[in-house]
Each structure stands twice: as structure tokens, then as C-alpha cells.
Amino acid sequence: MSNPVVRTRVAPSPTGDPHVGTAYVALFNYCFAKKHGGQFILRIEDTDTARSNPQSEAAIMNSLRWLGLTWDEGPEIGGPHGPYRQSERGAIYREHADRLLRDGNAFRCFCTSERLDEMRIQQRAAGRNAGYDGLCLRLPETEVQARLVAGEPYVVRLKVPDHGTCVVKDLLRGDIEIGWDLVDMQILLKQDGMPTYHLANVVDDHLMEITHILRGEEWINSAPKHQLLYQYFGWQMPALCHLPLLRNPDKSKLSKRKNPTSIWFYKRMGYLPEALLNYLGRMAWSMPDDSEKFSLAKMVEHFSLERISLGGPVFDLQKLQWLNGRWIREDLDEKALADRVREWALNENYLMKLVPLVQKRLAVLSDLGPLTAPFFSGLLEITADQLLQGKLDADTVAIALEVTLARMEVAEWTKSGIEAMFRDIATKMEIKLRDLLPPFYVAINGQPASAPLFDSMEILGRDLCRARLRHAITQLGEPKSDDNKRRLNELLGRQEKSGEEE
């Protein structure tokens, strides 16, 4: 096979905020493709119909563009291998699933989620690996046809060799061996007719002529399934390269629970896109001369996979801040900086959101400064004392902050949605709304008397509010008494629904 054009992709799923991890993976894919004179593709993996939404898709595209990562083919600009939105490629996946079925490489499964749940519980209890037990694999063809005719819902599962070892090649780690007995008979087509990641990703990467897959380390264990699919289809598999995962300070996989992960948070805080991108490029990768500050173009110029280090890098806000400062000092003249500030928040659009909130509170125009300072700030300097100025005791405030932090993930981010959230929390905690709110004025706006809370939160955005709430919690600490700890868990338990991102 002669050297084909290098084609890489980033394939985010549009559920929730645009994640820095997505940008990190996109950056490496972009650099690799460009370094080799190839193309970089954006594909939207929205096969999870319940969680995918167009707002999130738009946010992902806008945030990548904001960072300066542009793609050669994608949902809105099209390309020769479109559509680039998986929800629009349903027929293609069904065709391929049929082909697997026909060739005897996949089978229909009629098991209910309930049965599967029970099966998993039993497997865990018995200390066995969880995985489909193959019940429907053994169904006689006549019964399959009968149930099909009867209109019974089913999924399509992958047939997996029952013995032997799968060897997956990773560009960074060499050969990785995984026993086939540990590979699950993965669902390829869901009951709703949509493919799972595993099928869609293989079919699309092939059809879109992707040559190299740079993706998170979390995918290593499903690589055998993908390799098997390529084999069943008789396709050549793209080269695999698993990138180390970005980490929280405690080394766990970066999550919004412990760290700001939304790209919008960084934008809102006033980080420069080139600095954030530069920092992401310093995660697990280094310039040949070890220099710290470099542009995207320079990174492309010097990019090579060998310079990736495998240890999972901790995303360190302090170092990002230092780097951002360098970009501000060294790469922007005064005029350019002024323009950036205007672009960031000193613009008509943003000002017009603030004016209605403060007009009644202004005696002279110069009152504007202190009143709106929270809208031009990142984290605020607040103390535990300030948070406790209201009627509630420390434990109750701590509980309220924690509960709100959890609830705000699922709340609709509008003034009325935020209000509804607080009213509901007040009810559940059996506190009057006016008693619940004072600590939140402090946490969000830095002082007990300020612009209206719900409006402020809407304008500030979910990301900054999350960060300020988390900051307030740090100042205050956890609830002290065991009783209150239990109460918190109880309140949290009710809404411990929000799945982690990505």
C-alpha cells in the first residue's frame, strides 16, 4: 500500500459543555494531520439520542474554532464523505449491521435491560467478569424469525471468538494483548436502530478514509472489538494511538466535579485561546528544545508522536495562568490587549445585559464599578464569615452549597430555571427561600447586597458559577456533624443522576 494521505478526526459527542479533553485530543489529531500534510475531520457522534443536543454541538464547534482548531471536513462545511453527523447516517450503519448478520459475524439479541442488569449483578457477585452470557447467541434460527415476526424488539450484538488472544498495535505502546474471553459481545445496533460508538466509529472511520486514530487511553480496552469489526468487514484498520488522559490534581480522569472542564469556563475567565491551546500542547507533549511557549503553527512544525510522554498529565491551573500571562505580556501590544478586553467583556452586548440589573442601584455612574465587578472577575475573595452572615448555621450552608452544585448540572440555565432550582432546594431543605439565598449572594457576587442573584447567575454562566460555588465550599469546608453529612448524602442521593461528561 502506497503512502495514503494522512487523515485524522476528532469525534466528540454533543452532550453537555465543550470539554477541554476534546480540545486536547483535537489538537493532537490536528497537529499530526497537518504535520504530514493531511486533513483533519470533525465528526459529530450523536448516536445517543437521549443525551445529544444541537446546542452542545454548536458549542463544541464554536469552542474549537475559538481555539483556532479548524477542520477540513465537518457537519456544516461538508466534504466528500458526508454527512458528518452520525445521526444522519443511520441507513449506512443498518446496512453494515445487516452485512455482519448475514455473514454470521453478529446476532440478534432479545434480552431485556432488566435481565441484563440482573445478569451483571450476579456476575459481579460471583466475582466473574461482567459480559453478555450469550443466551440469544444460542437461539435457533426459527425462534429468531418467529420473534422477529412477532415484532419483538432486539439489538444486534457482535460475535467474539471464544478463545485466543487479540493483539492490538498501539503506536505509542507497541503490542497490547487482550484475551478474547475478556471481550464482550458488544451491542452494535441499539433497540432504537441507532448504532453504538463501536459500530459507528469503525464504519465511519473506514468510509471517511481515516488513516490514524489518536484518541483517549480509555479506549484501549475496546480496541479488540474495533479490530474485529475491521476484520469482519475485510477492511484495513487505521493506526491506533492512545493518548494519556488529562487528570485532576488527585490523578483521576479530569472531571468537572473536581475541575473546570468546559472550554467556556476558560474563555469566560479571560484565558487567551492561543494560551489555552499552548497549554494543552504541553500536556503529554514537549517541544524538541523543551520550550514552554509556542504557537499552533510551531507545534505543527515540530510535532511527532515520539515526543508524547505516557504518564497522565495533571491539568494545573496555576501553570496555565502563568503561561497565559506570558502570552498577554509578550505577544499583545497595548492596542491588541485593549481589543482583546473589549472582545472578552467590555462590549455593547455584555454591557446591555448588566445595565438593567444595576440601573436602579446607581446613584452616580461611578457606582457601576463596584456593583458590576463580579461580572468582570474570576474567582472572588470571600471568607467563611461572609458566607455565614445570614440566618443559617455553617452545616446548613455547606449542605445548601453542595446540593446546589449538584443540582445546577441539570438545571435549565435561565433566570427562571435557576429560580425554580432554588425554590425546589428550599422546599426540600425546608428553609424559606429568603433564608437560603444570602450565602449564595456572597458566593456568586462576593457580597450579600448585589445585583439580583438569578439574573447574575444566568449572565455569569454555568461554568463560572460552578467554579465560584466550589470556591465557596472550599472556604467553608464540609458539614461537620455526622447527622448533617447523612442529610447531605440523602439530599444528594435524590439527584445523583448527572452522568459524567464526554
Added chain:
RNA sequence: GUCCCCGUCGUCUAGCCCGGCCUAGGACAUCGCCCUUUCACGGCGGUAACGCGGGUUCAAAUCCCGCCGGGGACGCCA
């Protein structure tokens, strides 16, 4: 629990592939000093790491094995 991946200062990393130049280099953070009307910037200096144990070798951060530690995966999520 099972499997997989990873393991250099607190953090990001250079060095590792092709053993000696490593009494392990740089950066962030931290501490001290200098510059300075303050702060910041800048300059100078300090503290601080090859996880442990075995091999191989004249020589190991670099190669091999074991242990330990961390992480990830085990979804009709991606």
C-alpha cells in the same frame, strides 16, 4: 474483583528507543534576596525527583523480571 495502561522534583516535563557526557536539566508553585512609591513584571539564589527489590553489564534513570503504587475499562454513554 478481573483485565489493560502507566510510574523522573508537589505539578508539567528533558533525558530513556541508540546504557557512560546525569554529582539528573528546564518550567510552574514554594522560600529567600535584588530591582521598585505598592503590587505585578524582571533578575539572582535555595528546598525538592529517577517508587521498591532483584538481575544483565566494567557501567543503569536508561535494558530484563518481580513487587508496590496510580489510573482506566468492564453500559442499548461516548
